[in-house]
Amino acid sequence: MNPDPKTRAIESYVDAALELHQMTLAAELRQDVIKQFALLSQMKATLDGQPIPVGEEPSNLYRL
Amino acid sequence: MNPLSMNSTFPFTAAECVDAFTSGACSAVEIAAATLARIEKANPALNAFIEITAPRMRREAESVDHARQLKQPLGPLAAVPFAVKNLFDVEGITTLAGAKLYEPYPPARRDADLIQKLNRAGGLLAGTLNMDAYAYGFTTENTHYGATHNPRDATRSAGGSSGGTGAAVAAGLVPIGLASDTNGSIRVPSSLCGVFGLKPTYGRLSRTGSQMFVSSLDHLGPLATTTEDLALAYDALQGSDPLDPACALRPTEPTRSMLNQGINGLRIARLTGYFDEHAGPEALWASQIAAQTLGAFSEVELPGVAAARSAAYLITASESGALYQDRLRTHIDQFEPLSRDRLIAGSLIPAAWYQQALRYRRWYLAQVMRLFRDVDVLIAPATPITAPLLGQPSFKLGNREFATRPNMGLLTQPISFIGLPVAVAPLWPEGNLPIGVQIIAPPWREDLCLRVARVLEQAGLASSRTPRG
Numbered sequence: 150m151n152p153d154p155k156t157r158a159i160e161s162y163v164d165a166a167l168e169l170h171q172m173t174l175a176a177e178l179r180q181d182v183i184k185q186f187a188l189l190s191q192m193k194a195t196l197d198g199q200p201i202p203v204g205e206e207p208s209n210l211y212r213l
Numbered sequence: 214m215n216p217l218s219m220n221s222t223f224p225f226t227a228a229e230c231v232d233a234f235t236s237g238a239c240s241a242v243e244i245a246a247a248t249l250a251r252i253e254k255a256n257p258a259l260n261a262f263i264e265i266t267a268p269r270m271r272r273e274a275e276s277v278d279h280a281r282q283l284k285q286p287l288g289p290l291a292a293v294p295f296a297v298k299n300l301f302d303v304e305g306i307t308t309l310a311g312a313k314l315y316e317p318y319p320p321a322r323r324d325a326d327l328i329q330k331l332n333r334a335g336g337l338l339a340g341t342l343n344m345d346a347y348a349y350g351f352t353t354e355n356t357h358y359g360a361t362h363n364p365r366d367a368t369r370s371a372g373g374s375s376g377g378t379g380a381a382v383a384a385g386l387v388p389i390g391l392a393s394d395t396n397g398s399i400r401v402p403s404s405l406c407g408v409f410g411l412k413p414t415y416g417r418l419s420r421t422g423s424q425m426f427v428s429s430l431d432h433l434g435p436l437a438t439t440t441e442d443l444a445l446a447y448d449a450l451q452g453s454d455p456l457d458p459a460c461a462l463r464p465t466e467p468t469r470s471m472l473n474q475g476i477n478g479l480r481i482a483r484l485t486g487y488f489d490e491h492a493g494p495e496a497l498w499a500s501q502i503a504a505q506t507l508g509a510f511s512e513v514e515l516p517g518v519a520a521a522r523s524a525a526y527l528i529t530a531s532e533s534g535a536l537y538q539d540r541l542r543t544h545i546d547q548f549e550p551l552s553r554d555r556l557i558a559g560s561l562i563p564a565a566w567y568q569q570a571l572r573y574r575r576w577y578l579a580q581v582m583r584l585f586r587d588v589d590v591l592i593a594p595a596t597p598i599t600a601p602l603l604g605q606p607s608f609k610l611g612n613r614e615f616a617t618r619p620n621m622g623l624l625t626q627p628i629s630f631i632g633l634p635v636a637v638a639p640l641w642p643e644g645n646l647p648i649g650v651q652i653i654a655p656p657w658r659e660d661l662c663l664r665v666a667r668v669l670e671q672a673g674l675a676s677s678r679t680p681r682g
Binding site: 162163166167170171172174178181182184185186188189192193195196198199201202205206207208 | 538
C-alpha cells in the first residue's frame with residue numbers, strides 16, 4: 150500500500166535531513182526514525198491548535 | 214552493633230539517623246555499615262545501584278564520627294546515608310548517565326555541587342543509581358545496565374528516568390536519594406515506587422557537575438521516605454551557584470521549620486480537564502481523595518495543557534537531539550537502542566518548531582501565573598497509572614491506548630514545562646501498588662508544596678510504607 154502524502158512528505162524530509170547531516174542508518178532504524186518524526190509532527194500539529202499572539206517572545210525561564 | 218542484626222529500632226529515616234547519631238546512640242560508622250549491609254542484601258534483586266561507594270562511605274562516616282569526638286559543629290544531615298542518580302559527578306567515578314557511550318570517558322575530577330552540599334551537611338554517599346540512558350525515558354529499562362525492579366513488585370517498572378533512586382529509597386536502602394527531572398523523572402519514580410519527591414522551581418538548585426540532558430528543562434531534586442526528610446534534604450541542597458547559568462541568585466529559603474504550619478488559609482484546587490482525562494481509576498482516586506482530605510473543593514482547568522505537553526515534547530527532542538547529534542553520527546552503535554531513534558528524530562527538528570515551542574512556553578506560563586492569583590496550590594495525579602510491568606509496551610485509558618515509555622509523563626510534562634515547584638506524595642489505592650499526587654505551587658514556593666504534603670502524611674493518607682530493618 151502506498152503511503153499517504155503526509156507520510157511521504159515526512160519520509161522525504163527525514164531522508165534529506167539525514168543526508169544533510171551525513172547520517173547513514175540501517176533500514177530498520179530509518180523506519181523507526183521516520184515513526185518518531187511523524188510523532189513529533191503530530192506534536193507540532195497539537196501546538197498549532199493552540200494559537201498564541203504573534204508577538205509572543207520565546208520564554209526566558211531564568212526570570213521565573 | 215552488628216549491622217547484620219539490624220532490626221526495626223535501628224535508625225532508619227534521615228531524621229532518625231541524625232537524632233541517633235547526635236544523641237550518641239550510635240556512630241556514623243555503624244549507620245554506614247548497616248546501610249551497606251542493606252544494599253548488599255537487597256540490590257541484586259532490584260538493580261538500583263550501579264556503583265556502591267563503600268570505601269568512601271566508610272571514610273566519610275569516620276570523619277563525621279571524628280568531628281563529633283572533637284565536639285565540632287555537626288551538620289543537619291550528620292550521619293545520613295544518601296545515594297545519587299548516576300548522572301551526578303562523583304570524584305573518581307565516570308559519570309555514565311545510564312549510557313554505554315560514556316564508559317570510555319575519564320572519571321570525574323570532583324563531586325557535583327549538590328553532593329558537596331550534602332557532604333558538608335554530614336551526609337554519607339553510598340553510591341550511584343541506575344537510570345534510563347541519557348535520562349530519556351520513564352521506565353528505567355536500560356539495555357546496557359539492566360532494568361531496575363520496583364521494590365513493591367519486582368515484575369514492574371520503578372519508573373524513570375530516576376528509577377534507581379526511586380527503588381533505593383522505597384526499599385529502605387537509603388533514606389535520601391538525588392535525582393533529576395526534565396519531564397517527570399523525579400515525580401514518576403516517586404509515584405510508581407511510593408515515596409515522597411520534590412522537583413524544585415527551575416533554577417533553584419545548582420546543576421554544576423551533573424550530565425545535561427535538556428538544559429532549558431533540567432531540574433535536580435531529592436526523593437525521601439518522609440516529608441521531614443525531604444525538607445531536610447532540600448534545605449541542605451539550597452544555595453545559589455554562579456557556575457550554573459540557570460541557577461537563580463536567591464537566598465536560601467529554609468522549609469523544615471515551616472513544615473508543620475498546616476494549610477489554614479491556603480487556597481487549594483484540584484486540576485481537572487486534561488488531568489482527569491489522562492488519569493486511570495487509581496490516579497483519579499488519588500487526586501480526588503487528596504483534594505477531599507485537604508478540604509479543597511474547588512476545581513480548575515489549565516488552559517492549553519495538551520499543547521504545553523506537546524511543546525515540552527518538542528523542546529526535549531530538539532535540545533537532546535542537538536546535544537547528541539555529532540556522536541549519533543560517529544558512534545551510533547554505542548547508543549541505547551530504546552531511545553536512539555528519538556534522539557535522531559529530535560536532531561532533525563526545524564528551528565521554527567523549536568522556537569514556536571519556546572514562545573508557547575512564555576504564553577502558557579503567563580496564563581498559569583494568572584491562575585495563581587486565585588489559587589495557592591494545585592493538586593493533580595503524578596502518573597496516569599500505577600507501575601506498569603517491565604516490558605509492557607502500552608497502557609489503556611478508557612478505550613485509548615498509549616505507548617508506555619514516552620507517556621508515563623503525560624501528567625508531569627505540562628507542569629515542569631514552566632518550571633513550577635512540585636512535591637509528590639505517595640498514596641495507596643486498593644491493591645499493593647502506590648500512586649502519587651502532584652502538589653504544585655507558584656515559582657519559589659517549595660514551602661507550600663512541602664506543607665501540603667506534610668498534611669497528607671499526617672492525615673495518614675500519604676506514606677512511603679518503606680520496610681524497616
